[in-house]
Amino acid sequence: MAAKILANLIIMGSGILGRAVFQAYRKAIENANKTGVAHEAINNIRRGSKALTEQEARLILGISEQSTWEEILQKYDVLFEKNAKNGSFYLQSKVHRAKECLEAVYKEKSGVTN
Template structure:
């Protein structure tokens, strides 16, 4: 998961305080705890983990080429990088 995806999932702007991230995480995680979606709950958890690494190490996380959503997206990005 990229930093941008993690921020999107949690609804967090770049530069948000860690406390704000934890509040958003708690709300979204609890919403999906009882009779909610385990899939969404795990996406929320992975988003928090991703941002934890970014905040701890100060390193943005960028998806490697093999993680692009579609074959077309990979080739669009690859052709942009090549030119």
């Protein structure tokens, strides 16, 4: 008999606790929407997934703003091959993304369109 009462109390308690957690979660979302925190968090996520900036790409490849496209390709080839042989795939992909970013910048500067 005592076990049955204890089991009922546990079940009822967990139901009450579950509803309280749900209500607290819903209230937290309402407050976040009112203060703009939710919108800011979404913007931060979007910002984090954007492509490299030109400055970041130049830092990755170790080139200056005065570098020619040929110099960029030479630096890219060296870094890409080093990471292909005994480097990391992550660094190799960063080098590739940096080249893609700068390629778009150089096309834009030269007025080339697809």
